[in-house]
Amino acid sequence: MADLSVRIGSVELANPVLAASGCFGYGVEYADSIDLARLGGVVVKGLFLGEREGHRPPRIVETPGGMLNAIGLQGIGVYRFVAEKLPELHRLGATVFVNICGSTIDEYCEVARVLSDAEGVAALELNISCPNIKEGGIQFGCSLTGTYDVVSAIRKVTALPIIPKLTPNVTDVASFARASEEAGADGISLVNTFLAMAIDVETRTPKLSNVMGGLSGPAIRPIAVRMVYECRQAVKLPILGMGGITNATDALEFIIAGATAVQIGTANFVTPLMWDDVIAGIDGYLDRHRIPSVNALIGALETSGYPS
Numbered sequence: 001m002a003d004l005s006v007r008i009g010s011v012e013l014a015n016p017v018l019a020a021s022g023c024f025g026y027g028v029e030y031a032d033s034i035d036l037a038r039l040g041g042v043v044v045k046g047l048f049l050g051e052r053e054g055h056r057p058p059r060i061v062e063t064p065g066g067m068l069n070a071i072g073l074q075g076i077g078v079y080r081f082v083a084e085k086l087p088e089l090h091r092l093g094a095t096v097f098v099n100i101c102g103s104t105i106d107e108y109c110e111v112a113r114v115l116s117d118a119e120g121v122a123a124l125e126l127n128i129s130c131p132n133i134k135e136g137g138i139q140f141g142c143s144l145t146g147t148y149d150v151v152s153a154i155r156k157v158t159a160l161p162i163i164p165k166l167t168p169n170v171t172d173v174a175s176f177a178r179a180s181e182e183a184g185a186d187g188i189s190l191v192n193t194f195l196a197m198a199i200d201v202e203t204r205t206p207k208l209s210n211v212m213g214g215l216s217g218p219a220i221r222p223i224a225v226r227m228v229y230e231c232r233q234a235v236k237l238p239i240l241g242m243g244g245i246t247n248a249t250d251a252l253e254f255i256i257a258g259a260t261a262v263q264i265g266t267a268n269f270v271t272p273l274m275w276d277d278v279i280a281g282i283d284g285y286l287d288r289h290r291i292p293s294v295n296a297l298i299g300a301l302e303t304s305g306y307p308s
C-alpha cells in the first residue's frame, strides 16, 4: 500500500480525495452509508453568517456531460452549523473544511472568526467564486485586488489554513492564484462552476429560475485540468483540483497536472458510493507504477519534447 497522505498548510489529510462543497450537504447526511473518516476531507456547503433560502426552483438542469445549478447558496448559516452539524462531524472523525461566503469582507471575517473559535474545523475554503449570486463573493473573485483584499483580511483574523476557491470565469486564472499566494493563502481550490445557461425552446424561457447557473460535471474536466496545470506553473501553494472527476483515473489526471488533492462534486449525485473505489484506484495506480507516495506524483506531467 502506497502512502496516500498529503499536506495542505498545517493540515495533514489521510488521502487526497475530498467531497466538494455543495454536493455533499453538511457531510452528516451521508454518515449512514459512508465512513466520513475514510475520506481525505469533507468540504461542507457554503455558509454565510445567517440562514439563506437560495433561489426558487427550478435550480438544477441536466446538460450533456454535466449539469447546471443555481442554488443561490441556500444554507443554515454559520451559527447553526457550529451548534448542530460540527459536533457530529467531529465525532465521526471527518476532516472538516468549511466553505465560507460573505456579502462583504467584514462578513467573511466574522464567519472565519466564529469557525476559528469552534472545535473541529481543519481549514477554511473561501468561496469567492459562486457564479449564480451577485453578492456572494464573486465580486471579489473576479477582481485581482478584490481577491487580494479578502484573502489578506481573513488571514489577519484566523490561524486556520485558508484556501480561496477560484472562479474559472476569468481570462487568466493563474494571476488569481498569484494574488492569493501574495495575500497569505495556504492553498487554492479550483475550479468552481462555469457560468452557463440552458433554454426551453418550446416555452422560450430559461430552464433555471435564475436564468444563468454554474456548469459542473465531466463536461468541464479538460478545462479544469488545464487551469490546474497553469496555476501549478504560477504558484508554490498546494492546489485542490476539481471539475468533473468521476473515478480514480480522472483524479490522477488532476494530480499529475499539479493538484495536491482533489475534490469530487457532481459525480456524488450519480455514484454516491464511489469513494472507496476512487481511493483504492489511486493506491493501485501508485503500486502498479512503483511510486511509494502520492506526493511524488503531484505535477509529474512529462513535458520534455513538448512545446512549452
Ligand SMILES: Cc1cc2nc3c(=O)[nH]c(=O)nc-3n(C[C@H](O)[C@H](O)[C@H](O)COP(=O)(O)O)c2cc1C
Binding pocket: 020, 021, 022, 023, 045, 046, 069, 071, 073, 099, 127, 130, 165, 191, 192, 193, 215, 216, 217, 218, 220, 242, 243, 244, 245, 263, 264, 265, 266, 267
Ligand atoms: C449543486 C451544487 C452546489 C454547489 N455549491 C457550492 C458551494 O456552496 N460552494 C462552492 O464553493 N462551490 C459549490 N459548488 C461547486 C462545486 O464544489 C465544484 O467546484 C464544481 O461543481 C466542480 O466540480 P464537479 O464537476 O466535480 O462538480 C456547487 C456545485 C453544485 C453542482
